[in-house]
Amino acid sequence: MDRLGSRCPLPGYLRRSVLICLLILAASFLSYPVLRTLSLQLHSAITGSYVSGTYSIVFVNCPNEQIARDIARAILDKKLAASVNILPKASSLYFWNGEIEEATEILLLIKTKTCKVRMLFSYIRLVHPFEIPEVFSLPMDQGDVRYLKWLEEGTGRTEWGRLVAGPAGCL
Structure with missing residues (x-):
């Protein structure tokens, strides 16, 4: 019986790299609202300006x-x-x-x-x-x-x- 990994045309180290990149991308996408809110508040605090849409x-x-x-x-x-x-x-x-x-x-x-x-x-x-x-x-x-x-x-x-x-x- 074939293993799933043996069907993938990418070598093992490249598969891990692709998987890591996908996980980083997913984590970035999911944390974007929190990171955006924090960065806007930091910008507002440093510059003393109002960020539209807050x-x-x-x-x-x-x-x-x-x-x-x-x-x-x-x-x-x-x-x-x-x-x-x-x-x-x-x-x-x-x-x-x-x-x-x-x-x-x-x-x-x-x-x-x-x-x-x-x-x-x-x-x-x-x-x-x-x-x-x-x-x-x-x-x-x-x-x-x-x-x-x-x-x-x-x-x-x-x-x-x-x-x-x-x-x-x-x-």
Whole structure:
């Protein structure tokens, strides 16, 4: 019976080299988001400049003001955002089940770190009453440095009165 290795046209040492290269490539690809986040934070700390896309605004429509307030408070309590604006009475027209629907909704504008957006989306899907909640984000391109510093502090987790790192890749 043939061994798998005997069918490969590459000599043994070359096969190991190819395998090592593939493993390095896979490790680099999988660690890219964490490395990118760390490098952007390092660049920002050294230069004192804002890196576009570090923070995002998340948009969420809610059916009424009470649900909007409940979701906003829970998001803030969990440090998933630093600030939430509740904008009343947004008129919405949309397709649902093949029909044009019309509703009055409450719009949440949620300011957070871009690295927390995925967790925020997951949380909103858990607590939102809509079958398919409208949840999307846009990265912030620019912002006042003092406001962005405040946003950073507002989305960090505190432990014994000091700021500590958040979820993996989200410092």
